[in-house]
Amino acid sequence: MLFDVMQELDRIDSALSTALSGWGQAAPMNVRRESDRYVVDADLPGVDPKSIDVSVDGRWLTIRADRSTSSEWTEGEWLLKERSDASVVRSMALGQDVDVDGIRADYRDGVLTVVMPIVENARPKRIAVTAGTVAESAAITAGASEASSRPEAVSEGKAQPAHSHAA
16 A cells, blocks of 8 residues: 555645644634623533633633533544544733623533623713703802802892993
């Protein structure tokens, strides 16, 4: 039997593709911001929840997890074994607006969800909009404070212009 270089390269490529699929790409994740929190969803299929470690060090969130397939089946011989033991580590920088003491994590159906609350003063705020009262109230407030700072301008409940004198 002769050594076929192309066949061997195809075999190596197939083995690498299998090894790099899913876990080789370091647990794909989605990150989204909701009004009062950030939410991270990381795919960790086949992971024992006890092996998951979520930690914060300074302003870095790190997710570690291990998948072990070696204890799945112990009798007979393998005919095809594409699933292997794997470890993943993902780290991401946290902004100053994350409340690190309020971070929570939950693992369900192969997905790790990490919820990171946003500190109160960094959350979006709604400003009430009123029709025509902001400019009017600013003018009234300015006029009232101007009049109260000049008591001589007020006589018998009527405001007098600053340039006129009461006779």
